[in-house]
Structures are given as C-alpha cells and as structure tokens.
Amino acid sequence: MKEFDVAIIGGGINGCGIARDAAGRGLSVLLIEQGDLASGTSSYSSKMIHGGIRYLEHYDFRLVRESLHERELLLKNAPHLVRPMRFVIPHVASMRPAWMMKIGIRLYDFLAGRSVLPKSRVLDLADDPAGAPLRASGGAGFEYSDCVADDARLVIANAIDAQERGADIRTKTRLVSARRVGQRWELVLAEGVKRETLHARALVNAAGPWAGSVIETIVKGAAPVNVRLVKGSHIVYPRLYTHDRAYVLQNNDGRIIFAIPFGEKYTLIGTTDVEIAGDPGHATASAEEIQYLCRLAEHFFKTAVEPSRVVWTFAGVRPLIDDGKGSASSATREYKIVADGSYGEAPLLSLIGGKLTAYRAMSEDVVNKLGHWLAMRAAWTANEPLPGGDLGARGFDGLLADLARDHAYLPAATARRIAHAYGRRVMNMLGDAKKIEDLGVRLAGDLHARELAYLREHEWAKTADDVLFRRTKLGVGASQIEIDAVKTALAA
Ligand SMILES: Cc1cc2nc3c(=O)[nH]c(=O)nc-3n(C[C@H](O)[C@H](O)[C@H](O)COP(=O)(O)OP(=O)(O)OC[C@H]3O[C@@H](n4cnc5c(N)ncnc54)[C@H](O)[C@@H]3O)c2cc1C
Structure with a gap:
C-alpha cells in the first residue's frame, strides 16, 4: 500500500500552498481535492492581495x-x-x-x-x-x-509547482474516511465509484469552510474545531x-x-x-x-x-x-493551526481562517509545524518564483514584447490575457504556432483548441467550468453555443 509523509485535504490556495512548500522540502505529498482545484472559496474571493x-x-x-x-x-x-x-x-x-x-x-x-x-x-x-x-x-x-490577483490561477500555479516537485495531486477525489492505525493515518479516497486506501504519516486539514465538517464526519476520533x-x-x-x-x-x-x-x-x-x-x-x-x-x-x-x-x-x-464575538465583518482574519494527536500518534493539523494574501506564510507555518514529526529541509518559498513568474528584470512588459516578436499574429488583448494567465509558460502553451490557425478551432471568446489541450494536459482541467470559470474567466458573458463548444471539445 502506498505511503506518503503527508496527506493534505483540500485543493484550495492553502492546500496547494502547503503541498508546494512540503514537496519542496523533500516530503512525499498527497493532495486530495473532492472537486476541481480552487472550486471552493479560493476562486470566489474578492481577488485582492492586500x-x-x-x-x-x-x-x-x-x-x-x-x-x-x-x-x-x-x-x-x-x-x-x-x-x-x-x-x-x-x-x-x-x-x-x-x-x-x-x-x-x-x-x-x-x-x-x-x-x-x-x-x-x-x-x-x-x-x-x-x-x-x-x-x-x-x-x-x-x-x-x-x-x-487571479485567485484560481494562483491556486493552479501552486499545484503545478507542487506536482513538479513530486507531489501527487488528485482532483475529483474525495477523502471519505481517515483513522489512525498504529503511527499512520489510513485514508480512504473515493474517485467516482473507485475506492483506494492509502497511508500517510501526517494529515493536514486544509478544507477551508469544510474544515469543521471534515473533522466531524470524516476524521474519526479527532477533537472538533470551531469554524x-x-x-x-x-x-x-x-x-x-x-x-x-x-x-x-x-x-x-x-x-x-x-x-x-x-x-x-x-x-x-x-x-x-x-x-x-x-x-x-x-x-x-x-x-x-x-x-x-x-x-x-x-x-x-x-x-x-x-x-x-x-x-x-x-x-x-x-x-x-469562531472566537464567539463581533459581527462577521469585524471577526478576525487571523488564522489558527489546531494540532490533534498525543505523543507517538500520527498528527493532524487543521488550518482555520486566514486570507488568500497570506497563504504562503500560513503554508510555511503549517509545514514548519510538521517538522515536529517529520525530518525536512528548511523553508524556501519566500524567494522562489511560482511557475511562469520568472519574468526577470524586463518584467511583464518584457514578456508582452517577446510575445509580440515571436507570436505577432496574436491580437493584443489575447496576448495580454494569456501572458497574465501563464506568465513565461505562455510560450509552452503556444508551442510552435506561427499563425492563429495553428491554435486550432476557436471555442469560446479567444480560447482555441490548443489552449484547451494545454489546460487538460498540464492543469487538471476536466469540465467546462474548470476551463471557463477557474483557469480562465472566459465563461463570464459567454454564449451557450460557446459553452457547448468547450463541453464537446472536452468530451472528444
Ligand atoms: C467572499 C470572500 C472574499 C474574500 N476576499 C479575499 C480577498 O480579497 N483577499 C484575501 O486575501 N482573501 C480573501 N478571502 C479569503 C480567502 O478567499 C480564503 O482565505 C481562502 O480562499 C481559503 O482557502 P482554503 O484553501 O483554506 O479553502 P478553499 O479554497 O475553500 O479550499 C478547501 C477545499 O477543500 C475541499 N474539500 C472539502 N472537503 C473535502 C474532502 N472531504 N475531500 C477532498 N477535498 C475536500 C473543497 O472542495 C475545497 O476546494 C475572501 C473570502 C471570501 C469568502
């Protein structure tokens, strides 16, 4: 049976941030997301990094x-x-x-x-x-x-980096049961009707607004957390x-x-x-x-x-x-890491509260705490670009200039959109295209078949919503014909 150092529940900004950080410190990481990456709170924020x-x-x-x-x-x-x-x-x-x-x-x-x-x-x-x-x-x-910021794409960028550093990212996979067996967690994952049992030495609950219900209904025997x-x-x-x-x-x-x-x-x-x-x-x-x-x-x-x-x-x-006081808007945006498990037991860390803006520091804090149980390398994420973020001294305008030189056929608005979405990796997405026709059939807005294929292959996109409302925002204002075109292309 497969065993991981750490299993993370939740593929929002915090789960993916923790997965990236932990994988980069040499831990073997499993991330379990019941829906799509960023399909919870992390694509529904006000999108401010503030x-x-x-x-x-x-x-x-x-x-x-x-x-x-x-x-x-x-x-x-x-x-x-x-x-x-x-x-x-x-x-x-x-x-x-x-x-x-x-x-x-x-x-x-x-x-x-x-x-x-x-x-x-x-x-x-x-x-x-x-x-x-x-x-x-x-x-x-x-x-x-x-x-x-583009909140959902920030999540995807963290997941990509986590995967490239060895993490196993499972989307459309739900954690249905977790119990301590000896010094391990025994986890049951459900992907459709398929069930799989795995082991992990530590469990992290980054289920955002589900963090309380995950403890109540899925993780057996852990102390409740109030959200x-x-x-x-x-x-x-x-x-x-x-x-x-x-x-x-x-x-x-x-x-x-x-x-x-x-x-x-x-x-x-x-x-x-x-x-x-x-x-x-x-x-x-x-x-x-x-x-x-x-x-x-x-x-x-x-x-x-x-x-x-x-x-x-x-x-x-x-x-x-839940500090039991104040109105919702005055309640603190601080976060809390709740540790469960006594000496010698496999740990469970639950992350409660926080902000999109602070996800990197919170993730680092969670992984540092795992250091009580697991040997690992030092913290590293503060000065390491996210995938596509290595724009160098010429910055975003330099990337736009490169796109104008190498892919002059792109309309300016498209060049800008995809440069924001993929950063330097936009060049991987465009590949050897020399003219707009090389990008394949246009599906919705300025989304062409080549970009859709890239999203499927490199970014876990499976449904029209994954593509149109999270990896891009081209679903906003799209016609039913365009949405159907994306669905048909995904079904092919
Ligand atoms: C309206 C609103 C506006 C906001 N605006 C801002 C802002 O402008 N700036 C800012 O910094 N912060 C903002 N925030 C806060 C920020 O969005 C959140 O702190 C952050 O997105 C929480 O991320 P998360 O990963 O903890 O949770 P989520 O993104 O909700 O991720 C949790 C994931 O766990 C998964 N999950 C749950 N149960 C299971 C299970 N059993 N098995 C597998 N997966 C499971 C869910 O599907 C979900 O994807 C805002 C929040 C809200 C609600």
Whole structure:
C-alpha cells in the first residue's frame, strides 16, 4: 500500500500552498481535492492581495503588516498573476474625519515598509478623473496602493509547482474516511465509484469552510474545531467607469464594498457578509444580496445599476475562527493551526481562517509545524518564483514584447490575457504556432483548441467550468453555443 509523509485535504490556495512548500522540502505529498482545484472559496474571493486597510480600524497592525509583506513577495514571485492597483476611498460623512483618514493611509504606507508600489495620496475628487463617475461631485478622496490577483490561477500555479516537485495531486477525489492505525493515518479516497486506501504519516486539514465538517464526519476520533461560516457575495457588472482604479465605498450602515476593474469589460462589486450554516458548497448570491450590492453601487455611481444587467454572480464562504464575538465583518482574519494527536500518534493539523494574501506564510507555518514529526529541509518559498513568474528584470512588459516578436499574429488583448494567465509558460502553451490557425478551432471568446489541450494536459482541467470559470474567466458573458463548444471539445 502506498505511503506518503503527508496527506493534505483540500485543493484550495492553502492546500496547494502547503503541498508546494512540503514537496519542496523533500516530503512525499498527497493532495486530495473532492472537486476541481480552487472550486471552493479560493476562486470566489474578492481577488485582492492586500494588507486590508479596514483592519486598521480594529488595530490589527500585525496582521496588516504581515499581509503587506506577503503582498510584496507575491508581486515578486508571481508578477503575471498579481497586479498593482490603486484604490480610491471617496470620503463620506459616516467615515472618520478627513485628517484621521489621511493618517490611516500614511500608516498603511508605513506598515508596507519599502514597497515597490507608489505611496498613498489625498485627492480632490472635483478635479481628479476618479471623481467623474461618482454621483457626489467633489470632496476628498484617499488613494492608496494594493494588488489584485487571479485567485484560481494562483491556486493552479501552486499545484503545478507542487506536482513538479513530486507531489501527487488528485482532483475529483474525495477523502471519505481517515483513522489512525498504529503511527499512520489510513485514508480512504473515493474517485467516482473507485475506492483506494492509502497511508500517510501526517494529515493536514486544509478544507477551508469544510474544515469543521471534515473533522466531524470524516476524521474519526479527532477533537472538533470551531469554524464560523460567513458568506460573501459578489456581482459582475458591465464596466461602471473607464479608468483603471478601484473604489472602496462605505455604506451608511458602515459596511464597506469594493468596486474593482474585472477583465477588460466588467466591474466586480462585493461583498456582503451573511452568517450561514450547512454545506458551504451550496452558497450562491441571493436576490436580496444582488439587490443590496446594486443599490449600494448606484448610490455612489452616476450610472443606473440594475439586477437585470448583472452578468455574473458568485459567493464564497469564509471559514473564520469562531472566537464567539463581533459581527462577521469585524471577526478576525487571523488564522489558527489546531494540532490533534498525543505523543507517538500520527498528527493532524487543521488550518482555520486566514486570507488568500497570506497563504504562503500560513503554508510555511503549517509545514514548519510538521517538522515536529517529520525530518525536512528548511523553508524556501519566500524567494522562489511560482511557475511562469520568472519574468526577470524586463518584467511583464518584457514578456508582452517577446510575445509580440515571436507570436505577432496574436491580437493584443489575447496576448495580454494569456501572458497574465501563464506568465513565461505562455510560450509552452503556444508551442510552435506561427499563425492563429495553428491554435486550432476557436471555442469560446479567444480560447482555441490548443489552449484547451494545454489546460487538460498540464492543469487538471476536466469540465467546462474548470476551463471557463477557474483557469480562465472566459465563461463570464459567454454564449451557450460557446459553452457547448468547450463541453464537446472536452468530451472528444
Ligand atoms: C467572499 C470572500 C472574499 C474574500 N476576499 C479575499 C480577498 O480579497 N483577499 C484575501 O486575501 N482573501 C480573501 N478571502 C479569503 C480567502 O478567499 C480564503 O482565505 C481562502 O480562499 C481559503 O482557502 P482554503 O484553501 O483554506 O479553502 P478553499 O479554497 O475553500 O479550499 C478547501 C477545499 O477543500 C475541499 N474539500 C472539502 N472537503 C473535502 C474532502 N472531504 N475531500 C477532498 N477535498 C475536500 C473543497 O472542495 C475545497 O476546494 C475572501 C473570502 C471570501 C469568502
């Protein structure tokens, strides 16, 4: 029977980050994901790689500083996936006074240390183009730097690297039972009707919002972990404005929502915060949440924002540490590693809470803790590019220039999309193509048969959703004919 050093439950950002880190330290790693990689919370985030300016309100300075440090590392190691973005906060009466807001953005700059991103500034929204799309003309605005990322592709990049360093990545495979047998975990995996039993010396529960239910129903005999489930919904709307900055908008009820450029054609608006119970896999944006987000956006922007024009919605479920206090939006974004198992027993580590932004540091922390049981090499991920992220001194623009030279037949928007998606590895995906026809039949948007084949072969893509909503976002606004074309191509 196969035996691994460590088995990881969950192929979200944390499971894949842990798999990458552990495999790179010489451990034999198994990752088990019941659906597609990133099919849980990790493709339904607001896609910000950020310190979290609003956590300054809660005096969470350590969390903010650590997240800002991770932001810098991600910018360096995955420059194709993580992009700088300027965020504008229009000042409204329900906020702290302007002088205090100014101190807040300066503090954010300070906590970022020697960031490569530009510093914050105060805007006069009567003059600045950021004021133009807003209903309230004029007033102060506060602009600061953060980043946005393709969350699902960040997960895939970690999984690819983990696999290349020897990890066994199983998608569409569910862990159905785990029990301690001697000093090992005996694990039963289900892939469709197929069952397989494997052993691991350590088990990591990175099941995100399922972390509590995995312990209750699958892992026999482990102490329970308390997870608080909070749903956050987003809407994707035809672009509300033409410039390339994002907004932080505060409602009269004190809640904050973000409006962020999404692809070339859309604005992403979110989120809500709704406590839920039950299976997090069934979370969707309710009609009330869509209505709420539209109303709030319309309150700030001159454009009418109507539920009937929303092109896509999605909802993610935050697995927050249940500290039994506060509202969902004020609950901490810290994380906790809960260890189970007494001396001589095979360990179980459960990772609860946290942020997409901090996944690398959290993964490192989990693997460091495994060091109590397993011999391994030192931590290594802080300065190692993710697959495709080795863009060198010429950076992303250099990659675009290489694409324009070697694949001049590509439309500029396509070159930009695939350069963001694959980084330097876009050259592997395009292979020896010399003209657009060499990419095969066009299936959906600018997705051609060659890219689909690459996604199947190198990135575990199996269904149309895997391709259209996680590895690309070409499903947003796609026609049924295009979706069917991808399904037919995958069935061939
Ligand atoms: C609405 C929202 C917005 C957010 N926005 C941001 C943001 O802008 N920036 C930021 O830094 N963070 C953000 N976050 C937080 C961030 O998205 C999460 O911290 C992160 O995605 C959690 O990843 P994870 O790997 O722990 O969980 P998940 O991505 O949910 O992965 C867990 C995986 O476990 C799998 N699984 C469960 N049970 C089993 C089983 N029995 N067998 C096999 N597999 C199993 C699931 O299928 C799932 O894929 C946001 C979260 C939400 C909900």
